Amino acid sequence: MKSRLATSLASGLAAGALAIGLLSPPEAAASRPAKPTASRLQATSNLVVPLTIHVATTNRAPVVSQRRMRESIARANAELRHFGIELEIRAVEPLREGYSRVTGADHRLALAELAHRDGSVHVFWVERVALDAQDEQNTRVSGIHWRYFGLRKRTRQREYVVVAHDAPLTTLVHELGHAFGLGHRRAASNLMCSCQRSANPGFTARQGRLMRVGARRFLVRSNQPRPRTDATRYARR
Numbered sequence: 001m002k003s004r005l006a007t008s009l010a011s012g013l014a015a016g017a018l019a020i021g022l023l024s025p026p027e028a029a030a031s032r033p034a035k036p037t038a039s040r041l042q043a044t045s046n047l048v049v050p051l052t053i054h055v056a057t058t059n060r061a062p063v064v065s066q067r068r069m070r071e072s073i074a075r076a077n078a079e080l081r082h083f084g085i086e087l088e089i090r091a092v093e094p095l096r097e098g099y100s101r102v103t104g105a106d107h108r109l110a111l112a113e114l115a116h117r118d119g120s121v122h123v124f125w126v127e128r129v130a131l132d133a134q135d136e137q138n139t140r141v142s143g144i145h146w147r148y149f150g151l152r153k154r155t156r157q158r159e160y161v162v163v164a165h166d167a168p169l170t171t172l173v174h175e176l177g178h179a180f181g182l183g184h185r186r187a188a189s190n191l192m193c194s195c196q197r198s199a200n201p202g203f204t205a206r207q208g209r210l211m212r213v214g215a216r217r218f219l220v221r222s223n224q225p226r227p228r229t230d231a232t233r234y235a236r237r
């Protein structure tokens with residue numbers, strides 16, 4: 001049975017998604033690709049990428065507000081829709097206590113093992129993120145994207161993103177850019193800059209094309225497991 005917290009988070013975000021839809025400018029809505037009919041993978045239709053949101057809790061309360069999550073998701077959708085990619089929230093689930101600090105590889109693996117293989121990108125909102133537990137202060141970041149290659153059924157063929165509760169609103173879409181195959185860029189005006197990004201950063205048309213290819217590949221491989229050599233890859237910030 002779903003807990004009250006889960007229901008409250010899910011309904012809050014769904015209501016937010018509705019409000020975001022209503023706030024879209026009419027011209028933007030008109031220029032969006034037609035709703036897919038036969039296949040979501042057709043080149044002309046929107047690629048709908050499901051997200052499962054996991055929210056860390058402390059003292060039975062989520063570590064991040066619904067508003068913050070909703071704004072981050074809205075920002076990501078506003079950027080991705082230019083390239084025919086649409087994020088769809090499949091589920092919002094609170095994590096039990098003990099996952100609010102993700103400060104090293106062990107913590108990332110613990111989170112990864114909580115994610116079902118359901119074809120969605122798993123996003124974990126937590127209190128604090130650092131790359132290295134031994135040097136938390138100097139390796140603190142706003143978010144991380146990672147994935148596993150290999151034979152472990154519990155972790156492979158998924159995309160994982162972790163976002164800190166106080167991360168900028170652009171962190172989620174930056175990490176999703178990695179999930180869809182993008183590397184870092186130097187320009188502060190680019191969403192893929194691993195830096196203090198400028199006021200209104202965006203993606204280039206080329207990045208958009210690459211992400212569309214990456215998103216399509218994700219949708220295909222999340223349904224067709226193809227094991228590769230054992231390795232962990234993750235991108236920073």
Ligand SMILES: [Zn+2]
Nearest residue numbers: 194235236237
């Ligand atoms: Zn990055």
